[in-house]
Amino acid sequence: MAQKPSFLRRLFGGIWRTIALLYALVLLVLLLIVPAGIYLAFFSGPQVSVPQGSALVWAPVGDLVEQDSRGVGNVLGAVFSEPQRQSVVRDLVESLDRARDDDRIELAFLKLDELGAAQPGQVQDLIAAIDRFKQSGKPVVAWSPSYDQSQYALASHADTIYLDPLGFVFMPGYGVYRNYYKEALDKLGVTINVFRVGEYKSYVEPFIRNDMSPEARAANQAWMSSLWRTYRESISATRDYSAEDVSAYIEDFADTLEAMDGNAARMALEAGLVDTVAALPDVREAMRERVGSDDAHGSFSQINQADYLAATDTEQTAPRTDNRVALVVIEGAIVDGESVADSAGGETIARLIADARRDEHVASLLLRVNSPGGSVTASERIRREIARTRAAGKPVVVSMAGVAASGGYWVSMNADQIWAQPSTITGSIGIFGIVPTIDEPLNELGIHTDGVGTTPLSGLMRIDRPLSETARTIFQTGVERGYDTFVGHVADARNMEESAVRRIAGGRVWSGADAERLGLIDSLGGFVDARDAAAKLADLEPGDYALQPMQPPADWRTLVRQFLSAHTEAAWMPAWLSGLVDDEALAWLRTGLTDPHHRYAHCFCRVSSADAGIAALSRQRSE
Structure with missing residues (x-):
């Protein structure tokens, strides 16, 4: 005769089954409500007409x-x-x-x-x-x-x-006013290990200084x-x-x-x-x-x-042909993986570009970039797809919006033409690596890390251990190699001498007006100018084409990612507290550390005013 489960096991089993049932009911209701809500929002209501005069x-x-x-x-x-x-x-x-x-x-x-x-x-x-x-x-x-x-x-x-x-x-x-965290991090015992190249390295300063450097x-x-x-x-x-x-x-x-x-x-x-x-x-x-x-x-x-x-x-008059100018928007921090709200996932953007390249009706590609950069790996993933698109014979034009700096410039540089407004923030050709370690706070709590490995590299990258000199050498070498790659790509893409690129690189930020003078972009103008240029490069006349925004399919996985990315933090952080920590560098430290090689091309260059x-x-x- 089987032994009867204990009271606690039956209790927790009942609680779990109740939670699972409630979850299933909520999901079922949402699956019914969301399509109905979308229909009512977009397809119902009175027809709107334009009053004369x-x-x-x-x-x-x-x-x-x-x-x-x-x-x-x-x-x-x-x-x-x-x-x-x-x-x-x-x-x-x-x-x-x-x-x-x-x-x-x-x-x-x-x-x-x-x-x-x-x-x-x-x-x-x-x-x-x-x-x-x-x-x-x-x-x-x-x-x-x-x-x-x-x-x-x-x-x-x-x-x-x-x-x-x-x-x-x-x-x-x-x-540009930022919070600086070195003293706070020192008090907490958190070590922010920074690896960088170049004279203008302000993107890492909030973690290693208490003020802005003279440079x-x-x-x-x-x-x-x-x-x-x-x-x-x-x-x-x-x-x-x-x-x-x-x-x-x-x-x-x-x-x-x-x-x-x-x-x-x-x-x-x-x-x-x-x-x-x-x-x-x-x-x-x-x-x-x-x-x-x-x-x-x-x-x-x-x-x-x-x-x-x-x-x-x-x-609107229908285009005379089936030709399209595909539009891909890169907005927010560039991260590895798929896009979520306020970020551009390298895999998502690369897939949209590849879809446009394979579409026989797409004659050219227009990229609208509004990003301070982010993951080097994701940025390079996108850049390679752009290069493949050009190699396939389809022109690529970039329209820079408010900011297209660092990784935002990385994804832009291989276009046939780059357009920006005089006040666009761009440049910031530089790379840094950042690895936080928390061994000291853990030690203070009485938590200690120890173990054994088969090689000197075993356990080298654990954040609960201090970084060894071997680890530091690996990271610094990788960052220097990444910077050389960035500079080389810019020189090749913009037909510039590498020495000329290095003189304006080093992480330095430029306005769109200065970027045109320096050869980092081709022309000053807005979205409409870039759209017309993309059509002209494909030999399309006005009225011969339609603009085709490329969007990822809204499957259930996308729905869950969007919901969680937009509302998980709000669930545990009150609005008043979120406002206190609404600093660009701190927000990026919470959500932007996605690069598998810990290398980033990110510009903290958002202008602010009162x-x-x-x-x-x-x-x-x-x-």
Whole structure:
């Protein structure tokens, strides 16, 4: 007779079966809800039409991105947390380009108050679209309760700029401010073993210093000054003031504001930065006089850019041929394996490029790169697929967005043509290795590591043991070899002498304007320019082709990866704590160490300013 299981075994067995049953029920419900939700979101609801004589309300919401990262997994995750707010640059550009020649659209109304993070290079793409719209002779009007730096860059190209009486225009300039962790790591006993090559090695400084090195300070100042010069020239190009007037407004901001008793709106008006100070109801009334009323909105006759794109999709002329220009987006840190939200997986991107190469209808490939780099192994995987695509006879063109540096440049360099905006952040040709070891904290806890191996290399790479000199030699040699490979690839791809590449490499960051002068890119321009170049290289005329975005299939594995990548951290880290540790270097240390050889081409070159916080405060005051 079999022995009856113990009480504890029956108890835990029952708990496990209950958990398994609940999991199966939740999965079943989700499998039913997700398809229904997708159908309702995209295929239901009233048909949208474009009112005759209306205004296109062009309203970026959230952060600017190059492709929508809110896949099925993240739509599912929105059930449990607030969805990520973002606007796709390509959609914003397309809406203005379509409306330019649409007789039903009388003007563009730029509603800029909800624009979030925007990199300078991306903003320049949007400015180019605004300028193309204006060339049609149609007016552009901008409104926001206040303007931060990115918002004002867009508004400055409008014909009329409105500002709320309680608002302000605040342009703090660009800055690179980072947290430095050496002292904290020393107190914790964590050793960050760093291996690097080159003079400009600021990407590893947060882990080995308590401040910015003089070399990094000088290099950062150089490329940020280039970006700031471009910004001042851009906002003064269509306004009645000079770049020097912009500098004077900023340098005297506090004194002038005090002299005007804190009236920042009047200060902006007298400086010529805005045309009219008016509350939103007055702005709406002014718009009614120009385009008429819309009873449904209780405002002026209008259609927002998302509805406009949906309404005009079926009106677009079909291409005369079956030819395609394939579009592959590389956005976020480059990591080994498959892509998840906010990262570009080497395997995923390489597979999309290979699919485009094998597609007989694809005549050329357009890469949109918005990445600070990451894994050397993954970057090289992507570069090789690009080289194979060119060898197969299909032209490849790269369009750099906000940043295409380090690994982002690695994946770009073999293209037939590289396009970037003057304010694109690029270059950073350098490699580093990083291996954290935690033997000291473990020793403090009374946990000790010991053992035996068959060779001197056994156990060499364990993070619970200090790195030996043999291990250090292996890592340093690998990093130096990787750097030489990077420099050699750039020299071959850009038809430059290797010595010339080394003079501008070493991890140094460049603006797009400087990169063109140095030969690292071919031309200055945005996404539309690069798209047209990709078509021209394939001998395609306008109207002969369609743009074909390449996306990985949304199977159940993709769904799970998206859901976990977007929401696992939120489940264990409170929002307030996440904000405290929202540092680029620390975030990368948590999630970016994926390279099997511990070699990275990553640029911590995100520019920052105080404008986002100021804008958030402004929104709170106006609500």
